[in-house]
Amino acid sequence: MRDTLVLNASYEPLSTVSLRRAVVLVMQDKAVVEQEHPGLRVRAAGVDMAVPQVVRLCRYVRVPFRQRAPWSRRGVLVRDQRRCAYCGRRATTVDHVVPRSRGGADSWMNTVAACARDNQRKADRTPEEAGMRLLSRPFEPTPGAALMLALGVDVEELPPWLASAAA
Numbered sequence: 001m002r003d004t005l006v007l008n009a010s011y012e013p014l015s016t017v018s019l020r021r022a023v024v025l026v027m028q029d030k031a032v033v034e035q036e037h038p039g040l041r042v043r044a045a046g047v048d049m050a051v052p053q054v055v056r057l058c059r060y061v062r063v064p065f066r067q068r069a070p071w072s073r074r075g076v077l078v079r080d081q082r083r084c085a086y087c088g089r090r091a092t093t094v095d096h097v098v099p100r101s102r103g104g105a106d107s108w109m110n111t112v113a114a115c116a117r118d119n120q121r122k123a124d125r126t127p128e129e130a131g132m133r134l135l136s137r138p139f140e141p142t143p144g145a146a147l148m149l150a151l152g153v154d155v156e157e158l159p160p161w162l163a164s165a166a167a
């Protein structure tokens, strides 16, 4: 997998992201290419560009997310690619694994994307109590994913050809 270095608008290195994410940043006018890979190109419907080795953000971003991405419902849906953690179907809601009514936190490690049906079914219970199994464990977003979240770039909005490329 080929990673691209992302610089802040101030040229300060922020993070590396996958090629797929780097291309999206450029396509959505969030970043400009500072350095291209000699001889390598990304080619697909409507896109023909050199593989970016280094991109620079068009707008300066503050960088608290370098340590930790701030939790958000939208961020959980993006992190889980809008797939329900219980059934794998399309998710539109965020479920607290340990319910908030039982002291469960608004945190990356306690929340998962869930379809409305499973969220209602689980209600104020833990997965064990509800007899529901998590298909995957919640996790902290990687620095690259945190950067995309901070920039408001939804990786799910990727063109299909990119979505099927390296993650």
Ligand SMILES: [Zn+2]
Pocket: 084, 085, 086, 087, 088, 089, 114, 115, 116, 117, 118
């Ligand atoms: Zn579901």
